[in-house]
Amino acid sequence: MDKIDWEAIYLQELPRVYNYFRYRVGAGPQAEDLTAATFEKAWRNRQRYRRDLAAFSTWLFTIARRVAGDHYRRRRVEVPLEAVTTDPGEESLEGLVQRKADFARLQALLARLPIRERELVALHYGAGLTNRAIARLSGLSESNVGTILHRVAQHLRSTWEAEDE
């Protein structure tokens, strides 16, 4: 345990957890707050982490998913769809702005997905976890994860393109 480079782990895992929450609950302060809550919990309990049981990222994302679940339990009634759609105050300017607008548009599409599908999208496309790692976290089979992700990605892409027409 003493040989674990926590700083390197922090730098490696922070962008993954941050993007998990961006895809799961939306960009902005919410994603930062939930990322912070995850790392605070993980760091408080990091001595309990056992390398012989799971990869650190699996352990960390177990915590992240609990944090996301708590967030939704607290806010289920309070968060309308409009809250995750385009924020006009963020829009302006070239590629950066287009990216923000596009991501807000994607968030609106993600918000329409069932919770399980959105969770898988956040873990795979946001955090970059493999289907195998997601299977360990979710209890689904690896092939089931792959099938669901394939179907959801196609659905999101076709809905996006249909809106463009």
Add this chain to the structure above:
Amino acid sequence: MNDEEFLIRFRQAPPGEFTRALYEKINPSVADAPGSRLLHRLAVGLAALIFALGLTLAASPAARAYLAALVREIGGLPFEETDQYPGGGPVEIIPSQTLSLDEVRLGQPFPLGLPGWVPEGMIPCDQVSVTPFQDGFTPVTISWRNPSARTGFDLTVVQEEAPWVVAPGSTQEVTVNSQPAALTRGGWNADEQTWDENLAITLIWKIDEQVYMLSSITLEAETLIRIAESIPAP
């Protein structure tokens, strides 16, 4: 673009300020510790870029006049080449403000050009760093990072064409869109008080009246030039 690329293109690096603040929060002991590797990793690119510039501008009028006599042009920009570390004496740490790009654009009296091309996987950080020096000199820095490849670069835009203090032979003339520019390899290491050739590569050039600086620890000079050439005149 396949379905995978369609969905992962929205990944984004966490803002630098958030990264630092959270690390300090979960590791209180590092907040005051000099030489934290994390802080070093995050700050070194900008420090290499800004340090000599800040020192030069913070110098007294007499020092500025002295420097003016030693300044020569490289790539159409003023440089003073010296083996002597330009620091010394008390150092004032000027905290940066972090703002959104929209806030910076609204508050900035000059237009800000952004790259039309960056290396694959590079994503811009949400927050823009603005460092207000006492005499109105206010560099604006936007960072791009590729978290998976642990690489990145910083784009800094300033209005003032200051003389940069660099080591002899560290700076050469190159071209950006057929216009003269300067490429500096290295930066002043404040701890060792020496020039560190490996600190960063910095490309400096002008667009209209603004000075643009691209700095990276990991990217090659050719890549910085390609990024620079994709920035349109505002």
